[in-house]
Amino acid sequence: MHIFLTGAAGIIGSYTAKYLLLKGHSITAVDIHPLPEDLKLPAGSIFVQADCTDFQALEKALLQVPCDGVIHLGAIPNPRTGSDDRITHNVNVTASYNVLRTAADQGIKRIVQASSINATGVLYTHESRRKFEELPLTEKSPLTPEDPYSIICEIQADSICRLYDDVRISSLRFHHTCDAKYAVERSRHEDLWSWTSLEAAARACLLGVEANESSFSRGHEAFYILHDNLIFGKASKEIGEGFYDAELSSGMDPDTVTAKELVQLYYPGTKLKEDWWSEGNERRSLFDNSKAKRMLGWYHEK
Ligand SMILES: NC(=O)c1ccc[n+]([C@@H]2O[C@H](COP(=O)([O-])OP(=O)(O)OC[C@H]3O[C@@H](n4cnc5c(N)ncnc54)[C@H](O)[C@@H]3O)[C@@H](O)[C@H]2O)c1
Structure with a gap:
């Protein structure tokens, strides 16, 4: 396949570019910034420096080589790193609409x-x-985001699939996406102690563009793409950041504390689906990633 990949200079994008090339695909790599030096494109793949908020530049890039699928990762990932979250909104929401609409067109x-x-x-x-x-x-849980873009980009995908009923869009809900060695130290109660490996993210991207008609019950689907288990313990003891103190002072052992115990400590009153832990894994993730397994054939490596 030839795949149009935006955000190819970024953390997930550059890993995904290498993954796609390794799997024998060719790419049109797009980014507002140059590609990192360790990402070399072989013959048949090209780089186009373009801004996805500029739909004419984007369309020109898309038309350079006929594409079988599109992976859109070009965005400002953290709404707090910019000085103004209106910029994050304007870039991410506009870029998503431009990419989805242009590709479907x-x-x-x-x-x-x-x-x-x-x-x-x-x-x-x-x-x-x-x-x-x-x-x-x-993926059926109530949506109450306060960030400036994530759910809007998913709603845009719904609308594109109403316009084009043969188009299938996967919105991949990544958790903190990183190399395994950083996963534990970044684990925190604010996002329910999980993570996504770069390999798992890249593989989910490819499965999304490979998805056949029977994978999808409707045009647009959102999927949680993250690890099966809580990431909490060992290295976190040495970090010494505030959010670990509560577990330690409450007498809990970070290496054995269960998902239910953490919920009772941080989110008291939350209803728990008891059968989720019935298979005996007491540190099973607080996100259900089974939809991606069922519909895309995706899994997170151990
Ligand atoms: N990394 C994570 O932990 C994480 C978690 C959840 C979701 N995500 C999402 O995954 C996507 C990729 O994230 P990342 O961590 O690789 O971010 P990143 O900042 O490393 O990469 C994003 C890339 O997009 C490019 N870009 C930004 N605006 C652009 C534009 N207008 N036109 C073209 N290119 C543009 C940047 O130059 C950069 O190379 C983002 O949508 C992000 O919100 C990331």
Whole structure:
């Protein structure tokens, strides 16, 4: 396949570019910035420096080589790093619409876009309002985000699929996406102690563009793409950051504390789906990732 990949200079994008090339695909790599030096494109793949908020430049890039699928990862990932979250909104919402709409207009039937666990309302929702009716979260859980873009990009995908009924879009809700060695130290209660490996994210992107008609019950689907188990323990003891103190002072052992115990400590009153832990894994994730397994054939490596 030839795959149009935006955000190819970024953390997930550059890993995904290498993954796609390794799997024998060719790419049109797009980014507002140059590609990192360690990402070399072989013959048949090209780089186009373009801004996805400029739909004419984007369309020109898309038309350079006929594409079988699109993976859109070009965005400002953290709404707090910019000086003004209106900029994050304007870039991410506009870029997503431009990419989805332009690809669908050009007859591309398989599109993947990065979404985030924050579509549900997790890390970027204020502590006082971060409440969950029921855990684990599924893609059907209520959506109460306060960040400036994630759920809007998913709603745009719904609308594109109403316009083009043969287009299939996967919005991949990544958790904190990183190399395994950083996963534990970044684990925190604000986003329910999880993570996504770069390999798992890249593989989900490819499965999204490879998805066949029977994978999807409707045009647009959101998927949680994250690890099966809580990431909490060992290294976290040495970090010494405030959010670990509560577990330690409450007498809990970070290496053995269960998902239910953490919920009772941090989110008291939250209803728990008891059968989620019935298979005996007491540290099973507080996000249900089974939809991606069922519909895309995706899994997170151990
Ligand atoms: N990394 C994570 O932990 C994480 C978690 C959840 C969701 N996501 C989502 O995944 C996507 C990729 O995230 P990342 O961590 O790789 O971010 P990143 O900042 O490393 O990469 C994003 C890339 O997009 C490019 N870009 C930004 N605006 C652009 C524009 N207008 N036109 C073209 N290119 C543009 C940037 O130059 C950058 O190379 C984002 O949508 C992000 O919100 C990331």
